[in-house]
Amino acid sequence: MTPLFVDADIRKASTLPSEFYTHPDYFKASAEKIFSKSWHFIGDTDELRLSNSLLPVTLLPGFMDEPILFTRDKEDVIHCLSNVCTHRGNLLVEHPCSEQQQIRCRYHGRRFDLNGKFRHMPEFEDVENFPSEKDHLPSLPWGRWERLLFASIKPASGLDDVFKEMKERVSFLPLREFKPAPSRSRDYLVKANWALYCENYLEGFHIPFIHQSLNNVIDYNSYSTELYPHSSLQLALAKGGEDAFDLPPGSPDYGKPVGAYYFWVFPNMMFNFYPWGLSINIIKPMGPSLTKVSFLTYIHDESRLDSGAGQLLDKVEREDEAVVENVQKGIQSRLYHQGRYSPKRETGTHHFHRLIAHYMNQ
Numbered sequence: 390m391t392p393l394f395v396d397a398d399i400r401k402a403s404t405l406p407s408e409f410y411t412h413p414d415y416f417k418a419s420a421e422k423i424f425s426k427s428w429h430f431i432g433d434t435d436e437l438r439l440s441n442s443l444l445p446v447t448l449l450p451g452f453m454d455e456p457i458l459f460t461r462d463k464e465d466v467i468h469c470l471s472n473v474c475t476h477r478g479n480l481l482v483e484h485p486c487s488e489q490q491q492i493r494c495r496y497h498g499r500r501f502d503l504n505g506k507f508r509h510m511p512e513f514e515d516v517e518n519f520p521s522e523k524d525h526l527p528s529l530p531w532g533r534w535e536r537l538l539f540a541s542i543k544p545a546s547g548l549d550d551v552f553k554e555m556k557e558r559v560s561f562l563p564l565r566e567f568k569p570a571p572s573r574s575r576d577y578l579v580k581a582n583w584a585l586y587c588e589n590y591l592e593g594f595h596i597p598f599i600h601q602s603l604n605n606v607i608d609y610n611s612y613s614t615e616l617y618p619h620s621s622l623q624l625a626l627a628k629g630g631e632d633a634f635d636l637p638p639g640s641p642d643y644g645k646p647v648g649a650y651y652f653w654v655f656p657n658m659m660f661n662f663y664p665w666g667l668s669i670n671i672i673k674p675m676g677p678s679l680t681k682v683s684f685l686t687y688i689h690d691e692s693r694l695d696s697g698a699g700q701l702l703d704k705v706e707r708e709d710e711a712v713v714e715n716v717q718k719g720i721q722s723r724l725y726h727q728g729r730y731s732p733k734r735e736t737g738t739h740h741f742h743r744l745i746a747h748y749m750n751q
């Protein structure tokens with residue numbers, strides 16, 4: 390694999406080379422180099438509401454395939470552990486369950502406490518140096534933002550650092566009162582590389598060309614992008630009369646008719662805040678040219694669901710899918726290698742490409 394280079398000066402820079410999106414080597418390497426060092430959205434704390442409950446999760450099935458296990462012990466302390474038995478590697482817990490005092494391996498009966506500490510193993514009386522530290526279940530870094538749970542294998546940065554700017558900017562919203570709306574949540578399969586999906590999301594440049602109806606409710610001229618170390622924000626102001634946030638005087642956006650906050654967190658999480666609530670999009674790589682996009686909906690104010698920039702999610706998604714799938718077909722051409730950026734409209738995409746190059750070259 391050739392090292393990736395994206396110039397820090399967007400006026401001089403070229404985009405990532407097309408091999409990054411088409412060659413299986415880059416795809417495979419990104420599981421370790423990018424995704425094992427990033428934070429992953431796990432789900433809602435509601436899924437782990439009871440003490441003595443277990444919640445198994447596979448990080449990015451079909452790509453990372455890392456089996457992890459969230460537990461809530463009898464003191465209501467949450468732990469994030471490896472879900473692999475330290476004896477001969479059996480998968481410990483296959484389904485969410487409650488009323489569990491211990492974690493018990495079904496293969497040969499090894500038992501662990503809910504904090505991952507080795508507790509008992511049958512037929513091991515003569516084994517030397519046993520049990521040792523290696524017999525406990527490894528703990529993984531995890532964190533929460535109000536009701537949202539996250540975990541990582543070996544994070545390059547702490548969760549608080551990664552989420553800092555977003556948490557501050559929308560601190561006026563009572564996220565803990567937002568209600569999950571599974572009936573409005575859905576998955577989309579996109580026949581394109583995960584990074585093409587993200588970089589499309591990261592520029593509003595295509596809105597007037599691809600999203601006619603979205604363009605009718607937001608003000609394209611004032612559409613802006615703010616870059617942070619691990620994330621970025623696209624701020625869409627509502628066109629006159631369209632629904633906007635009721636911002637408190639302490640907000641840096643006070644006085645502006647903000648129709649949507651589009652936050653992206655490297656590499657694959659999108660947090661779209663609308664006056665009605667939150668749409669979380671998780672971009673899951675499945676193959677060099679196959680991606681699953683999961684939309685998770687949280688409602689804050691049901692009465693505003695059908696207004697403003699946030700009313701068109703399904704339509705906008707299908708428009709994005711169609712163009713991103715076309716790009717996947719185009720980018721594998723023998724006659725295309727890379728392109729250039731608009732310094733005015735593509736700073737978010739340039740920032741994303743810089744982060745990819747940084748992680749991939751380590």
Ligand code: FES
Pocket residue numbers: 474475476477478479494495496497498499
């Ligand atoms: S693999 Fe778990 S007890 Fe043997």
Ligand SMILES: [Fe+2]
Pocket residue numbers: 589590595599600705709
């Ligand atoms: Fe789009």
